[in-house]
Amino acid sequence: MHDLAERLAVLGFQAFIDFRLEDEGAGDGPFIASWLTSQPQPTPAQLEAAVPPPPRRLIRKTLVKQRLIDLGLMDAAFGVLVSQPVCFARWFDMDYPEVYADDPDALALLEAIGADPAQVMAP
16 A cells, blocks of 8 residues: 555645645554645545556666676677767766666667667666
8 A cells, every 4th residue: 555645746745735644643544634735635536546656676787787798789888878978977977876777868878789678677
């Protein structure tokens, strides 16, 4: 079951701006204690239907690089990255050792060098 605050966020509402939740500790979970916006409060059916998207999957860049090496495509990938300094900087940034498996720039790079994104970005 998704959290009430998450469901309200999916519907575009923000905690402490549009609503305030409370939990009396009786085991029933949080409830809307105050509705602070002029917009109508969502119905239980709307809340039930508001499911947050699944979390985005991260993949280690070292794994992606190893897979490109194994496929014989690392030279091609490096060539594309060198021609695009911003992408090069993002890819080799040591502060961010992972990339989202659905990152549009990463997927475009893989397609540009003829790699199968599903194979390279697999879990």
